Amino acid sequence: MKSIKTRLVGNFMLVIIITVVILELVLLNAAKQYYYKNLEDVLSNQIRLSSEFYSRYFSTSSLEDLIVDDVDLFWKQTNAQVQILDLKGNVLMDSIGVDYPKTIQTPDIIKAKKGEKGTWIGNVEYDSSQVMAVSYPLISDGNIIGIMRFIASLSSTNKIIRNISLILLWIGFIVVLISGLVSIFLANTIVKPLREVTGVAEKMADGQLKVRSQKKYDDEIGKLSDTLNYMAEELIKKEQLKNDFISSISHELRTPLTSIKGWAITLRSEDLPDNPLLKDGLDIIEKESDRLTCMVEELLDFSRFVSGRITLNKEEMDTTKVLKQITKQLTPRANLKNIKLNIDIKEELPIILGDENRIKQVFINLIDNSLKFTPKAGNISLSARMKGQYIVVSVEDCGCGIPREDLPYVKEKFYKGKNSKSNSGLGLSISDEIVKLHGGFIKIESEVNVGTKISVFLPTKEELVK
Numbered sequence: 001m002k003s004i005k006t007r008l009v010g011n012f013m014l015v016i017i018i019t020v021v022i023l024e025l026v027l028l029n030a031a032k033q034y035y036y037k038n039l040e041d042v043l044s045n046q047i048r049l050s051s052e053f054y055s056r057y058f059s060t061s062s063l064e065d066l067i068v069d070d071v072d073l074f075w076k077q078t079n080a081q082v083q084i085l086d087l088k089g090n091v092l093m094d095s096i097g098v099d100y101p102k103t104i105q106t107p108d109i110i111k112a113k114k115g116e117k118g119t120w121i122g123n124v125e126y127d128s129s130q131v132m133a134v135s136y137p138l139i140s141d142g143n144i145i146g147i148m149r150f151i152a153s154l155s156s157t158n159k160i161i162r163n164i165s166l167i168l169l170w171i172g173f174i175v176v177l178i179s180g181l182v183s184i185f186l187a188n189t190i191v192k193p194l195r196e197v198t199g200v201a202e203k204m205a206d207g208q209l210k211v212r213s214q215k216k217y218d219d220e221i222g223k224l225s226d227t228l229n230y231m232a233e234e235l236i237k238k239e240q241l242k243n244d245f246i247s248s249i250s251h252e253l254r255t256p257l258t259s260i261k262g263w264a265i266t267l268r269s270e271d272l273p274d275n276p277l278l279k280d281g282l283d284i285i286e287k288e289s290d291r292l293t294c295m296v297e298e299l300l301d302f303s304r305f306v307s308g309r310i311t312l313n314k315e316e317m318d319t320t321k322v323l324k325q326i327t328k329q330l331t332p333r334a335n336l337k338n339i340k341l342n343i344d345i346k347e348e349l350p351i352i353l354g355d356e357n358r359i360k361q362v363f364i365n366l367i368d369n370s371l372k373f374t375p376k377a378g379n380i381s382l383s384a385r386m387k388g389q390y391i392v393v394s395v396e397d398c399g400c401g402i403p404r405e406d407l408p409y410v411k412e413k414f415y416k417g418k419n420s421k422s423n424s425g426l427g428l429s430i431s432d433e434i435v436k437l438h439g440g441f442i443k444i445e446s447e448v449n450v451g452t453k454i455s456v457f458l459p460t461k462e463e464l465v466k
Helices: 004-057 063-069 107-113 155-205 220-269 276-307 319-336 356-373 427-437 461-465
Strands: 081-085 091-094 118-124 127-140 143-153 315-317 340-345 352-354 379-387 390-397 441-447 451-459
Touching: 004 118, 004 127, 004 143, 004 155, 107 118, 107 127, 107 143, 127 155, 155 220, 220 276, 315 356, 319 340, 319 356, 319 379, 319 390, 352 356, 352 451, 356 379, 356 390, 356 427, 356 451, 427 441, 427 451
Parallel strands: 340 379
Antiparallel strands: 081 091, 081 143, 118 127, 127 143, 315 352, 379 390, 390 451, 441 451
């Protein structure tokens, strides 16, 4: 995946390179036209003077007599190769002695036959470089009797043009290099604010709603920063409203639940008629009251955590002792479902600093979840070991497991998953918060139809002191 910076720099460089190439081609063509035009003008002036000289002083002589007696007068006017041709294009004389067995019918000769100056650039057999030929008519008594032709090699001119091309290439390379550095700087002025806004958005998505994006420019990115900040403010208000509602409802529910359970116990203790339906009804009322009370307590815990009103009473704690107490406490419940609850602590665990009641709440919640999802005649293993500077307590079951798509979200508040049997979706979230307050973390491994392993990492007392 290409970043915005890469695309920006790439687009900038593409525009710059295309512009530089076009400019260099234009400049190179202009330089070529300039030097070729200069050479053509020099040859044109020389051949025009020679033609006028002939018309003025030798027009009475025939072309053949001129070649025999006075032709050297023409090439004294120039350093170019001089040719005299008849109107058929036959070369009557060449100043360097080149023999032409055939007639010459190049564009410059054709124009000279019409009484105009003609110019031609091309290749000849006796020169490795291109040549420029300028032809002009020789006029006697108003009639064209022949053609004078000056030919100059383009070797030195092309060498100058090649040197100019090399200079232009180096200039273009330097321009592209400097432009590339400037493009990176310009791209950074766009990408850097975007990265900062993205970083703030990621923190907000992670639940850090108090962070704010710093607006630097009054542009689209600045507007995005304002929008993010406004969104965070609104989310905080909505979150506070939700928490206040949960706290208020939880407190309001406690009183009627206590009354319902109390009256159910009272009625059961009375000498009522032997009515099985009434007895079963009172049992259901009492059990459901207990279940609702647990849910209310979870909601209250959740409300305390999110509002920051939770406090931990940390003291030195023997993890081994706590785990054994929890095992004894939950073994009867496991036996009711014919589930075997095993405890495996093979080494002496160090003392940790923690809130014993809250730590118990974590492990009871994890084992309780395993009991819900483990089938009858199944096994649940509670183990503890040292791993680095952490005590790792694992609860492993052979239940239905957690689908892969649900794993990243099971610790989120109110998340139940597709096949969850949890009451409120808060138990694991609250457990995670408690462990984090102790400086640890929870790791979950699960496979569908195989089981789930939840490991709690708690730092030792020595690690907390550091």
